[in-house]
Amino acid sequence: MAMKDVPDNIFMTSLDAAASWARSNSLWPMPFATACCGIELMATASSRFDLARFGAEVMRFSPRQCDLMIVAGRVVMKMLPVLQRIWLQMPEPKWCISMGACACTGGVFDTYAVVQGVDRFIPVDLYVPGCPPRPEQLMAGIIALQDKIKHGGTLNGTEFGKRTQPTGPTPYDLDELIRIREANEKLISIN
Amino acid sequence: MPFEVSDLAELDAPDKEYLWTLNFGPQHPATHTTLRLILTLDGETVVNAVPHIGYLHSGFEKLGEHLDFNQYVTIVDRMNYISPLHNEISWHHAVEKLLGIELTPRCKYLRTILAELMRIQDHLLNTGTCALDLGGFTAFLYFFQQRELIYDIVETASGQRFHTSYTRVGGVAFDVNNAWVNKVRSFVKGFAAVHAEVHRLLTRNRIFIERVKGIGYLSAEDCINMGVTGPLARASGVLRDLRKDEPYLAYPDLDFKVVAAKDGDCYARYLVRMQEMVESIKIIEQCIENIPEGPVNVDAGSKAVIPAKPSVYRSIEGLIQHFEVMMPNRGFPTPKEEIYAATESPNGELGYYIVSDGTPRAYRARTRPPSYIHFAVFPQIIKNHQLSDVVAVLGSLNIIAAELDR
Amino acid sequence: MSAEDALKSKFDGGELAFSQFRDNHRIVVPAAKLFEVLAFLKNEQNFDMLAEVTAVDYLEYEGAKDRFGVVYVIVCTKSGERLVIKTFVNDPEPLLPSVYSLWKSADWLEREVYDMFGIRFSGHPDLRRILTPDEFTAYPLRKDYPLKGRGERHNFPVLTRAES
Incomplete structure (x- = not known):
């Protein structure tokens, strides 16, 4: 079709780009707020910082209504199954922001109970570092995610299907492996 | 039961x-x-x-056995995260009691101001979100604006707006200047108007009163028997406030009232918290005009204190002391003793039980978390209430999960 | 007469050790006498609030004779007096009487001590794990449990983006 036949106010684009543009500007976050970062998430949504300016203020606490999970705060071993279940309940397309040092890597809590980064167990799209990150930084993260969606998104989410590897580091670091082996050996010797 | x-x-x-x-x-x-x-x-x-509970149990106390008294302050910060600085003050209050350090007057006043700011910050979030859960969104926004001002004040003093890690054994990390004092002054000036506005929004609001009045009753005897402290106990008529009963910091010099109510329901707790903010503002007003001059850290003769930066850079004694305090294998000697010390945190009695084995690392660093004790009361006070009252009661108890589970 | 003097005259067998450090008044009580002493303090000396129950594992403590110390901090809300009561228990079956019948706040505090140290309290109405998951087997605050655990924190299935 020649360009001259196109009337005013009609734009030519690919369906993928149009869908991604629409999606990126109406993110509905699901705040999985467990600890300190949750308070900064509240601060981001409230009066001074006003997340609504970026189209991501519709916090919905039901995972069925959301497409952006913000994991704010440390996730411990008792909570991780809950996190995974909520992630599975969210409809496609969905994204995940890991907010704060504890959610990204475990942060200062290198202890027996804290999962050392949620990306080991659920896929993460974007990391916002800081302990806790300032609201400006969380907004920068959300804008970066919007950019990512705009530039890489497809209508039926084929880009997600390609990510068959876990996002995080290999599940165990070396000393963790050694400890597990020792514990297993001890168990075997007891039995 | x-x-x-x-x-x-x-x-x-x-x-x-x-x-x-x-x-x-x-x-x-x-x-x-x-x-x-x-x-x-x-x-x-x-x-x-x-x-x-336990969905946020992250091993704080185990970590406390592996970090020294100055390092562990970064962890206690993350305990009651809506008033982080108060945890630090409590923790170092216990450590200084163990080591027998008497603070300088300037530091006492400074910490008192910060502790009261934290009390305001805690009550702001609590009353704000309590109203938010019951459908009143506006008060939450008003109060969060004030919280941002407190964040600014704290940031000016310490460099971090949230987890400040500001106190040190025997003092604080940096001294404050006049700009900070002016910031506190302007906050105090502006706070009364917002407080009055929220009073108008909530205190006589029919919907709010219907949701909280007569809900979640707790008698004074139950409060004492179940270990409830802080605003919860005072709303039930238990006149107990560690700031008066076991004075610490600059509280003995100050003129303030212990706020209490008789009803023991959610509405009484809301009123107690609102009025406590007014008393805290009064304390800050008295302190800020009377901050003594002088050093903020105790004299560097005692070995536990981090020396000031200029003395580290310009004198060999300062450098050696800095090294001794900072290096993980050096440290300072501590008495081989055990101590329980408590302060009145915004939520209630926040105590620490420290066992020291002579090293600068706690052998056991136990926290007595008010949220933990208060949540144990919940099953009793929710019985025979409506399902929708669960939200009101939870809001008024002010349960902070990180403090609850540690 | 202070509570300590009353205790001295009531239990004059010399089993109780009194000491003071800073403003903490401490009494070491043998485990067999613990409930009796606490009941006396509660009922006759009016210590109506149990502020704190905690335990300490003395496994690596220099010169310690017993494995666990259990600490009770009790308060008289009338006079503001505070007492720290301490007792010792040992492996293999650390067991103490529950003080739930005296103070209800002992309910969760004792459960936490059980969860973290494995000290059992006889007569407790509901002694279950409280902070760690039910299937957890170790007692994390014991000194022989490593800070980073034994791999429990990484024992979960991994979800990739393609399959979720």
Whole structure:
């Protein structure tokens, strides 16, 4: 079709780009707020910082209504199954922001109970570092995610299907492996 | 009564089949953070509630055994994260008691101001979100604006707006200047107007009163027997405030009142918290005009204190002392003793039980978390209330999950 | 007469050790006498609030004779007096009487001590794990449990983006 036949106010684009543009500007976050970062998430949504300016203020606490999970705060071993279940309940397309040092890597809590980064167990799209990150930084993260969606998104989410590897580091670091082996050996010797 | 196994058997009986079981949490907006309740309902009436906690148990106390007294302050920060600085003040209050350090007058006043700012910050968030859960969004926004001002003040003093890690053994990390004092002054000046506005929004608001008045009653005897402290106990008429009973910091010099009510319901707790903010402002006003001059850290003769930066850079003694305090294998000698020390945190009695084995690392660093004790009361006070009252009661108890589970 | 003097005259067998450090008044009580002493303090000396129950594992403590110390901090809300009561228990079956019948706040505090140290309290209405998951087997605050655990924190299935 020649360009001259196109009337005013009609734009030519690919369906993928149009869908991604629409999606990126109406993110509905699901705040999985467990600890300190949750308070900064509240601060981001409230009066001074006003997340609504970026189209991501519709916090919905039901995972069925959301497409952006913000994991704010440390996730411990008792909570991780809950996190995974909520992630599975969210409809496609969905994204995940890991907010704060504890959610990204475990942060200062290198202890027996804290999962050392949620990306080991659920896929993460974007990391916002800081302990806790300032609201400006969380907004920068959300804008970066919007950019990512705009530039890489497809209508039926084929880009997600390609990510068959876990996002995080290999599940165990070396000393963790050694400890597990020792514990297993001890168990075997007891039995 | 807390949950008992026999209760459950009784509720499971065949003639009680009409009872519903409802799972509440661990990821629910009204829990604010992470706690879980198993509610047994008769229609809409709560017959039994079984709390399940530990969804944020991250081993604080174990970590406390591996970090020294100055380092552990970064961890206690993250305990009650809506008033982080107060935890630091409490922790170092206990450590200084163990080491026998007497603070300088300037530091005492400075810490008192910060502690009261934190009390305001805590109550702001608590009353704000309590109203938010009950449908009043505006008060929350008003109060969060004030919280941002406190964040600014704290940031000016310490460089971090949230987890400040500001106190040190024997003092604070940096001294404050006049710009900070002016910031506090302007906050104090502006606060009364917002406070009055929220009073107008909530205190006589019909909807709010209907939701909180007469809900979640707790008697004074139960408060004492169940270990409840802080604004919760004072709302039930227990006149107990560690700032008056076991004075610490600059509180003996100051003129303030202990706020208390008689009703013991959610509305009384809301009123107590609102009035405590006014008293805190009064304390800050007195302190800020009377901050003594002089050094903020105790004299560097004692070995536990981090020396000032200029003395580290310009004198060999300062450098050596800095090295001794900072290096993990050096450290300072501590008495081989055990101590329990408590302060009045915004939530209640926040105590630390420290066992020291002579090294600068606590052998055991136990926290007595007020939220933990207060949440144990919940099953008792929610019984025979409506399901919608769960939210009101949870809001008024001010349960902070990180402090609850540690 | 202060509570300590009353205790001295009531239990004059010399089993109780009194000491003071800073403003903490401490009494070491043998485990067999613990409930009796606490009941006396509660009922006759009006210590109506149990502020704190905690335990300490003395496994690596220099010169310690017993494995666990259990600490009770009790307060008289009338006079503001505070007492720290301490007792010792040992492996293999650390067991103490529950003080739930005296103070209800002991309910969760004792459960936490059980969860973290494995000290059992006889007569407790509902002694279950409270902070760690039910299937957890170790007692994390014991000194022989490593800070980073034994791999429990990484024992979960991994979800990839393609399959979720």
